[in-house]
Amino acid sequence: LDSRSDVRLLEIGDGDLELVPLDGAAGPESIIFGGGGEGPFTGVSDGRVLRWRAAERRWEEHSCSAPEMLDSCRGSQDPGREHECGRPLGLKFNSETGELYVADAYHGLRVVGPEDNVSRPLLPPEWQGSRSFSFANGVEIDYETGAIYFTETSTRFRRREFLNIVISGDNTGRLLKYDPKSSKVEVLVDGLSFANGLAMSRDGTYLLLAETTTGKILRYWIKTPKASTLEEVVQLSWFPDNIRMSPRGGFWVGLHAKRGKIAEWSISYPWLRRLILKLPMRHVQRASWLLNRLGRQVIALRLSEEGKTIEAVSVHGAIQKVFKSVCVAIRIKANIPNNNWHYKIYTVYPSMKGEQPRRRPEYVPNRIDDPNYVRIFDTTLRDGEQSPGATMTSAEKLVVARQLARLGVDIIEAGFPASSPDDLDAVRSIAIEVGNTPVGEDGHVPVICGLSRCNKKDIDAAWEAVRHARRPRIHTFIATSEIHMQHKLRKTPEQVVAIAREMVAYARSLGCPDVEFSPEDAGRSNREFLYHILEEVIKAGATTLNIPDTVGYNFPHEFGHLIADIKANTPGIENAIISTHCQNDLGLATANTLEGALAGARQLEVTINGIGERAGNASLEEVVMAIKCRKELIDGLYTGINSQHITLTSKMVQEHSGLHVQPHKAIVGANAFAHESGIHQGCSVTLQDGMLKYKGTYEIISPDDIGLTRANEFGIVLGKLSGRHAVRSKLVELGYEISDKEFEDFFKRYKEVAEKKKRVTDEDIEALLSDEIFQPKVIWSLADVQATCGTLGLSTATVKLIGPDGEEKIACSVGTGPVDAAYKAVDQIIQIPTVLREYGMTSVTEGIDAIATTRVVVTGDVSNNSKHALTGHSFNRSFSGSGASMDVVVSSVRAYLSALNKMCSFAGAVKASSEV
């Protein structure tokens, strides 16, 4: 405080306050009394203005700005709904007319008549209609002229993004004047940094305005020779909010929180602001918190008109905790015997919803009890596996499924059981193990789902595979677009509806309580037809309706409308969950998925790293982190994903699918956190204690958030002296659980590598594991390979393989290089026509002793052909393989053999090849 001796301090301690709970809502902002002292009145988080009925000690609804939304908004504390429910901030009664003026952050300047309970817009249509407000805030009346003054805090950010305004130094705030006589709006001042509370001087010569980011109280002259000019009254050490003139002279200012040094400096120095944005959030929060803890918490000041502090109200003791921030302090004369002044201080409780850990709602197939919860349906093991070359072995699928459960996905689509006996087995093992094992703190058990076409054979296979899970689901699909029905299915729309209805009912009749139906190619299907088929399958028992943009054709707004239209027009839709499934052919899968969620979808189908058919699917990590990071833009939706498992899951899927992400892949690419703009830095800069509460809501991505620092945090350094315990515990930490036999094989390989390397890193371990454990059924294994190469002649290689019957076979070949020579030698032994489609090698660690990981993709001849359920056309199936070794030729041969083994198992070619 400027001159302590002159300042009267009012200290409020425990027991000095009575807290009056609000009627289900939160965040009371402006507090005013009616002309006759009635009230107070306050605007709250769900868009209502409440009035306190003192005699009855209860709040009653006074008015709202969106009557059509009242029922669904009442009680909402969700910042994501403010734009539809309204968010009344500044309030001002016109004591002459009894009208209440409301500055609604999103609905602009409004007025409520004395007998009304709905506010109406006040500004001319060009201000009120198409141009919606992002953050109208303070309001004041000039009784002499009838003009209404109001502030717009920012023209760039919305109210729920208020912390961004402070951090970014946004200065698009304005002071405006509305003249009801001319119906004109005039911008009096622009370039303000968080224009906030407004108060008119008693003589009507000036307005006081709080500029929150800078901590300044400004004076805007209306009359006197200084008219139309702006001057600084005082620079505060706090963030000022509302202002009220005091009957005893001067004015009161409600204070949000102290502008700690970090905040002040970050606002004054752009370079420091950039630095703070790059600091790990926890450091900023801690430093800021410490600064704020020093001394008492001052919540309101009375200042003279010249800006000198006269009185300060502070809180101490346990009640400090309830003062998240104070928007306004009013001193009123109370009816108490000795005629003392009695302070009423009204506090604001910012919604803490975004910050509290939110529980995953109980799983009920066709209902989600929390309207903001979005289920994440992971189809990495089904659609993801449809990526060319991504075929995984059953063991690999099980490992990935375990990790998906840890990640917290709600539903794992584990495969397409009718596509092969192997896939049925893989889905069944996942259902048995992952589908019955609780994970995480909440003991979550994911739903295990299997895909099927709309025919009994597929549905039977799917049920056989998933029925072992605690929560089984059958997902059945049939195409509904004209082009698919006509050219692929060769069925009429009526036939398609009949099949869909019958097959959904059939799936339910098997005892499956949870049936998902997908109208394939919905993105190009006729709307009325979709409403019809969806209505029919709901009647037949479908619990989830998945809307696929199968060919990745839709634009985001188009897909959003599709979901909204289905939600609005499908009879019975309230008894099912709407889902999205967006392919990425135009690179729009993530955007489309988010639009779908905004339009009402509450299940999102995604894959890890976005892998999938053709250009892939919406990527889980992008969708989940977008929802988490920009909650305020996505209606406060949330998922049950533990994002700290994202990095590990992504690496695991890269390893097992053989599909490595590009360095600039969002969220999980190697460069994703190396960018200059520092997207990995959280935006939850804790400038002040009061603002801290929005941490979760405003965090952008930090490496911690996706578990990127995991490897460093473990602290176990493995080397050649590490024993079984250390190595095993490392595997557990990395998320791998392997049998004792597998561990022994792995440990042998580990020791060989550790002998030659100083330090064995997590990446080395993953490469070795995948090479040793997650290989397909071994038909051919490598015994020896010897290669010579150089500039003096052709490269030669000799390869010794052990065949399915245990017999050793040796072949020798020349080639363009040692790898080519070795591959030709392998071909001579195995004798299956093979085309090498892709070959790639990466060094997973640095230095001369790095482990080289090779990944290859091969295709065979026509005997390996598959039919695609989408088109019915044959396609030449491809198989990927990976191998790891410190010797590049050995690594290459291992990868080639791994792919050939997958191909041999698939084609049942073992017999033919063993006749070599």
Ligand SMILES: CC(=O)SCCNC(=O)CCNC(=O)[C@H](O)C(C)(C)COP(=O)(O)OP(=O)(O)OC[C@H]1O[C@@H](n2cnc3c(N)ncnc32)[C@H](O)[C@@H]1OP(=O)(O)O
């Ligand atoms: C959009 C998607 O991602 S769809 C999923 C794609 N995934 C896959 O295709 C997985 C790999 N596929 C496979 O292994 C094989 O295609 C199998 C095992 C599923 C099917 O193999 P087959 O039984 O040999 O092929 P089949 O000839 O029956 O497949 C095509 C037939 O299914 C029909 N069909 C395609 N989709 C559906 C459907 N959703 N419901 C009913 N029938 C369908 C086709 O019209 C065609 O019928 P026709 O034989 O009368 O012309």
Ligand SMILES: CC(C)C(=O)C(=O)O
């Ligand atoms: C089976 C469905 C959901 C699908 O994968 C698609 O249509 O893309």
